[in-house]
Amino acid sequence: MCLGVPAKVIEMEEQRALVDVMGSRMYVGIFFVPEVRIDDYVLLHAGQAITVVDEEYAKESIEEWRNVLDGKHGSFFRSGLNS
Amino acid sequence: MANMDLFSDPVLTRESVEAVIDLAKRFKEEKGRIPVFMEVCGSHTMALAKTGIKARLKDYVQLIAGPGCPVCVTDQKSIDAMVQLSEEPNTILCTFGDMMRVPGSKSTLMKAKTEGKDIRVVYSPLDSVHIAEENPDKEVIFLGIGFETTIPILALTVREAARKDLNNYSIWMATKLVEPVLRALLSSEEVKLDGFLLPGHVSVVLGKQSYRYLADEYTISGVITGFEPVELLSGIYKLLVLQLEKRVKIINDYTYVVRDKGNVVAQTLLEEYLEAHDEVWRGMGTISNSGLVLKEQYAQFDAKKKFNILVGEPRVTKCRCGEIVRGLITPEECVLFNKSCTPTHPIGPCMVSTEGTCAAHFQFMREV
Ligand code: SF4
Numbered sequence: 001m002c003l004g005v006p007a008k009v010i011e012m013e014e015q016r017a018l019v020d021v022m023g024s025r026m027y028v029g030i031f032f033v034p035e036v037r038i039d040d041y042v043l044l045h046a047g048q049a050i051t052v053v054d055e056e057y058a059k060e061s062i063e064e065w066r067n068v069l070d071g072k073h074g075s076f077f078r079s080g081l082n083s
Numbered sequence: 084m085a086n087m088d089l090f091s092d093p094v095l096t097r098e099s100v101e102a103v104i105d106l107a108k109r110f111k112e113e114k115g116r117i118p119v120f121m122e123v124c125g126s127h128t129m130a131l132a133k134t135g136i137k138a139r140l141k142d143y144v145q146l147i148a149g150p151g152c153p154v155c156v157t158d159q160k161s162i163d164a165m166v167q168l169s170e171e172p173n174t175i176l177c178t179f180g181d182m183m184r185v186p187g188s189k190s191t192l193m194k195a196k197t198e199g200k201d202i203r204v205v206y207s208p209l210d211s212v213h214i215a216e217e218n219p220d221k222e223v224i225f226l227g228i229g230f231e232t233t234i235p236i237l238a239l240t241v242r243e244a245a246r247k248d249l250n251n252y253s254i255w256m257a258t259k260l261v262e263p264v265l266r267a268l269l270s271s272e273e274v275k276l277d278g279f280l281l282p283g284h285v286s287v288v289l290g291k292q293s294y295r296y297l298a299d300e301y302t303i304s305g306v307i308t309g310f311e312p313v314e315l316l317s318g319i320y321k322l323l324v325l326q327l328e329k330r331v332k333i334i335n336d337y338t339y340v341v342r343d344k345g346n347v348v349a350q351t352l353l354e355e356y357l358e359a360h361d362e363v364w365r366g367m368g369t370i371s372n373s374g375l376v377l378k379e380q381y382a383q384f385d386a387k388k389k390f391n392i393l394v395g396e397p398r399v400t401k402c403r404c405g406e407i408v409r410g411l412i413t414p415e416e417c418v419l420f421n422k423s424c425t426p427t428h429p430i431g432p433c434m435v436s437t438e439g440t441c442a443a444h445f446q447f448m449r450e451v
Binding site: 048051 | 087089090095098099102179206207208209210232233235236239284287288313317320336338339340341342346348349
């Protein structure tokens, strides 16, 4: 029942939005994400957008992980886990 | 979203696996055993099996599936009641697809459907409200199973049905909550764990702050994790770091969708419509306040109050799903696994559900 693939918001109406998930389009409810805007990515669950994806955090988290791998764990131990 | 692709990048995945194995070896050197982590969420179980991570790490990290598959933790009597509900005249039963083939003691919803009962698989619970609107002379019931990610959507259907003044829509509430079951598992001390991979989507609703009790009261760490290979490995890695540094912490490693406070709109809706209720879990018995039901003022939408369904004691089988959901055994330890129990002929819910541990092992982890 869970979907991990983010959907891109194409059009918005009052209660629903048209989204694109890997090329297929569908309407989803947006009650739980009043902050959503066109071009945002949202995560879907059972026909509802349940959160807006923060692209900046996605970028940061992959960069942080890259650093961990490059630092051969050393830098990670020193920097601590602050997230 | 270009960055998202990196979470499943094969080269980065391979490097991540090596990094995890390095740390796991250090853990073993220090403690003389391999670390044991539990993934709480059924979708994590499936993802760990499907990506091959569980199999690749098996000599270094033990990953135990937890009680996070909603169909699997639903107790047999409750399943029997749902199958029996489909026999009620003049009703349309709506459900998520996973429920259709779950074996009841006497029948399944799929069988009831082939026998002519009106049972419909919906993608969204809200579709069942539309069905109620279009069929005013029928009672439309949604089978409300699920955890905190799904429950707000159930509450939303009640809000919608009330707004449309429908009196032929109700939910058969059989919801489950993560915190009470994790507390029950930890208190039972049946499994010894070094940390949790915390459920990504449940955390979207609850937020990072909701897991403080794990660290504060049970001194156990947890990392909120996404579903792609690199995310799963990063989560496991961080649990290992915490162990090696002898620190206890809740980490949000899924920051791009999970906020500290969770989804406040969803939480507000839950508070408005629902209240805590004792629920019976498969293999665990009744756990106090471990589910949510509709408040008294919304009783008209409560199928358990509308329909009087009585079922006897369930048929006893050799299925060991009750131990699987508690993380006590692996599917291979069940004598029926891959013999009389397969996805085409499931004996228990753990083999039916797309989030079930037995289904995950059958599809992706069988040794051939
Ligand atoms: S293999 Fe089948 S019978 Fe055995 S525990 Fe899993 S679902 Fe139940």
